[in-house]
Amino acid sequence: MATKHLFFFAILLFSAASVFAEENPSLVMDYYKDTCPQAEEIIKEQVKLLYKRHKNTAFSWLRNIFHDCFVESCDASLLLDSTRRMLSEKETDRSFGMRNFRYIETIKEAVERECPGVVSCADILVLSGRDGIVALGGPHIPLKTGRRDGRKSRADILEQHLPDHNESxxxxxxxxxxxxxxxxxxxxxxxxxxxxxxxxxxxxxxxxxxxxxxxxxxxxxxxxxxxxxxxxxxxxxxxxxxxxxxxxxxxxxxxxxxxxxxxxxxxxxxxxxxxxxxxxxxxxxxxxxxxxxxxxxxxxxLSENNPLTGTKGEIRKQCNLANKLH
Missing domain, CATH: 1.10.420.10 (Peroxidase, domain 2)
Known part of the structure; x- marks a missing residue:
């Protein structure tokens, strides 16, 4: 009888773990291989094209990873515009000098033409950073994907997370x-x-x-x-x-x-x-x-810091705006 109870308990634990894993999947390599197999190549080509036209974009891609992923989650909260109720992270003192956000939207539009509603802005932010590093002569870094986008700015807590250039x-x-x-x-x-x-x-x-x-x-x-x-x-x-x-x-x-x-x-x-x-x-x-x-x-x-995955977050239609909830 005790053995049956132990077996039943083990089955419950396994089921609970399976449900948790489904709702909270990990990031993986080549996440979009079935849903948007061209995604990473499109992002890479867009980064190359934009870098050829505007050399300072590569610095921006690199800085985006730091400013977005360092603050609680790598969820593209950095890209959200201000609203009547929410201050954008882009408009804080800690984002001074950051630019070229509009070109993230250019990359997003190119990806959307191929696979509407599939690839997150958070993954575009990270992969454009990876490809920007290569454009600057740095190493190619294999990075996992599968992030989803947050719905809120974290402007109110930036100071708690981001280290400052004048701190000890x-x-x-x-x-x-x-x-x-x-x-x-x-x-x-x-x-x-x-x-x-x-x-x-x-x-x-x-x-x-x-x-x-x-x-x-x-x-x-x-x-x-x-x-x-x-x-x-x-x-x-x-x-x-x-x-x-x-x-x-x-x-x-x-x-x-x-x-x-x-x-x-x-x-x-x-x-x-x-x-x-x-x-x-x-x-x-x-x-x-x-x-x-x-x-x-x-x-x-840094790129894997507390991402939103599974059913958390959303896939934004535009990187600067959270989707409208109906």
Whole structure:
């Protein structure tokens, strides 16, 4: 009798686990192989085409992964426009300088023409980031798909999650650790500062009223030339290239720069000086292969942060708007 009860209990547990697995499936490789087999190729071709026309799109794709996936869930909440009841994440101070969101919509439209209502904006955001990394000379990173789209902005909790460029290295490491990214992963992800540019708004505190003595004195005149105003206009095109040597290439030159005190932001300087991160900075400065390996691993973890799957969320018709509920 006891054996029968145990067997019946085991069957119940298995059934419950099966139902849970169906309602909460995991991300998988090539999720759309049956429902939209051309999806990933369409996204890749669109990224290539847009990059050819607008070089700065690749920086945007990469930054999108960080800003969306870091804040609770990789669910494309970043892309939602403001409404009367909800502030968009795009309009917060922490999204300063982010651009090219309209081109995500361009990719979405191309995918929708092939497979209407199938591919999520969250997956488009992640895959465009992956392909943008390749466009910048970085590694191809196999990433899983199957995410669904959230319906709400997380503008009200951004500050609780996103690390800031002026925070201590302890806070930065803790924020990344909260989503499973370890110290070498943090060092690798900050290697994204190898490409793109930094607006003077983010730099002037290191230049005025006095120049930060920790900055390389040979680099300071260039920074002052690019940022001549102590209080720069946020809307003005005033910026400094993150890496003057290879500004359009994702490479390990960033690490050599920050070891030479040429890091633009405080977090760059801390990364090179802090005893917890400096050994990895030195290792990545010597080996691009090591940088790419740790970068790929960290991007993978970031892209899989608490996604909506199964029956959770939705597949948006437009990436900037949640679907209307009837």
């Amino acid at each position: 290295m302890s806070v930065v490491l803790e924020r990344f650790a909260n989503i499973g990214i370890n110290t070498p992963g943090v060092v690798a992800l900050l290697g994204s500062h190898s490409v793109g540019r930094t607006h003077c708004v983010k730099l002037v505190h290191r230049l005025y009223p006095e120049v930060d003595p920790q900055l390389n004195p040979e680099h300071v005149p260039h920074m002052l030339k690019k940022c001549p105003d102590p209080i720069p206009d946020p809307k003005a095109v005033q910026y400094v290239r993150n890496d003057r040597g290879t500004p359009m290439v994702l490479d390990n030159n960033y690490y050599r720069n920050i070891l030479d005190n040429k890091g633009l932001m405080l977090v760059d300087h801390q990364l090179a000086m802090d005893k917890r991160t400096k050994p990895y900075v030195k290792k990545m400065a010597k080996s691009q292969n090591y940088f790419f390996k740790e970068f790929a691993r960290a991007i993978t973890i």
